[in-house]
Amino acid sequence: MLNKTIFVVEDESDIQELIRYNLMKDRYLVECFENAESMIQRLNTKVPDAILLDIMLPGIDGLEACRRLRAGGPGEQVPVIMLTAKGEEADVVTGLELGADDYMVKPFSPRVLLARLKAVVRRRRVEETIAQKPLETQGITMHPGRHEVTIDGQQVVLTASEFAALYMLAGKAGWVFTRYQIVEEVHGPNYPVTDRSVDVMIAGLRKKMGSKGDLIETVRGIGYKFKGESDE
Ligand code: CA
Numbered sequence: 001m002l003n004k005t006i007f008v009v010e011d012e013s014d015i016q017e018l019i020r021y022n023l024m025k026d027r028y029l030v031e032c033f034e035n036a037e038s039m040i041q042r043l044n045t046k047v048p049d050a051i052l053l054d055i056m057l058p059g060i061d062g063l064e065a066c067r068r069l070r071a072g073g074p075g076e077q078v079p080v081i082m083l084t085a086k087g088e089e090a091d092v093v094t095g096l097e098l099g100a101d102d103y104m105v106k107p108f109s110p111r112v113l114l115a116r117l118k119a120v121v122r123r124r125r126v127e128e129t130i131a132q133k134p135l136e137t138q139g140i141t142m143h144p145g146r147h148e149v150t151i152d153g154q155q156v157v158l159t160a161s162e163f164a165a166l167y168m169l170a171g172k173a174g175w176v177f178t179r180y181q182i183v184e185e186v187h188g189p190n191y192p193v194t195d196r197s198v199d200v201m202i203a204g205l206r207k208k209m210g211s212k213g214d215l216i217e218t219v220r221g222i223g224y225k226f227k228g229e230s231d232e
Contacts (some may be wrong), residue, residue: 004049004121005029009039009065010083011057015106019052022110023117034058036065043074049121051075052113053100054083055091063094070099079120081113137170138215138228151212161186162205169216173228176219198223 006023010016011034023030031048033039037059039051051069055062062082069075082095082103092103101120104113132144139152147163149156158166164186169177177185179198186201187193202224206213215227 003027003029005031005046006117007031007033007039007042007048007051009033009036009052009057009062010054011035012054015054015083018110019113022114026114028117036060036062040065040068040075043069043078047074048078050079050081050117050124052081052083052104052117055088055095056085063091063098066095066098066100077124079124081116081120083108135167135171137173137226138212140166140170140209140212140215142167142170151209156208158205158208161201162208165201166205166209166216169224169226171230173226173230175230176222176225178223180223182223 006028008016008019008023008030010019010032016032016034020030020032031042031046033042035058036053039053053062053065057065060068066080066082069078069080079102080100082092082100083106084092084095084103085106088105092105095103101123102116104116134144135142141150142148142163144163144167147160149158149163149166165182168182168185179195182198182202183193202216206216209215217225217227219225
């Protein structure tokens with residue numbers, strides 16, 4: 001299993017070092033930041049498994065940073081633990097309302113911090129699994145957790161890209177998706193692929209789907225859609 005990456009935003013260097021030391025001892029990969037702006041910037045290139053976020057920071061404070069994270073963008077789903085000083089209880093409430101997952105009051109025991117960190121990372125993973133619910137439509141069943149697809153009862157082997165594309169299209173039957181949206185779903189944003197390579201991927205997917213392949217319709221000049229209507 002890959003080591004988890006944790007971002008630590010803390011302007012007090014001794015506390016930053018204490019956290020870094022203890023997390024690294026527990027085999028986490030750690031990146032430290034002295035202000036929230038540089039951490040938010042870094043999210044464009046790396047999304048961590050959790051963020052430890054001090055409230056009192058130079059520049060924008062931890063609460064504002066939390067609000068910006070939850071407003072959208074690459075850090076939206078990342079678990080956040082707020083670090084607060086004694087007497088900042090009102091800030092803790094605000095932080096939790098803004099979408100922080102937990103908080104620690106300084107000074108804290110590194111062991112307690114590690115336990116809470118483990119808990120938020122695990123909780124988020126369970127939520128992600130639940131969000132990826134099985135799909136059943138027009139003779140096609142998809143189980144994202146097991147990466148399984150059956151078409152008319154027959155198992156079909158799809159690549160990860162094909163699976164993600166079919167799951168998105170079939171999950172919103174009748175909706176038209178652009179090639180860019182498909183790429184974003186399959187590879188994440190800003191992934192350099194051509195429209196042509198999307199068409200090739202969809203062609204391969206249709207072929208594997210056999211007689212159900214024509215459920216994926218080409219929408220001229222736009223992209224693709226799955227035949228039928230979804231409830232949403
Ligand atoms: Ca501070």
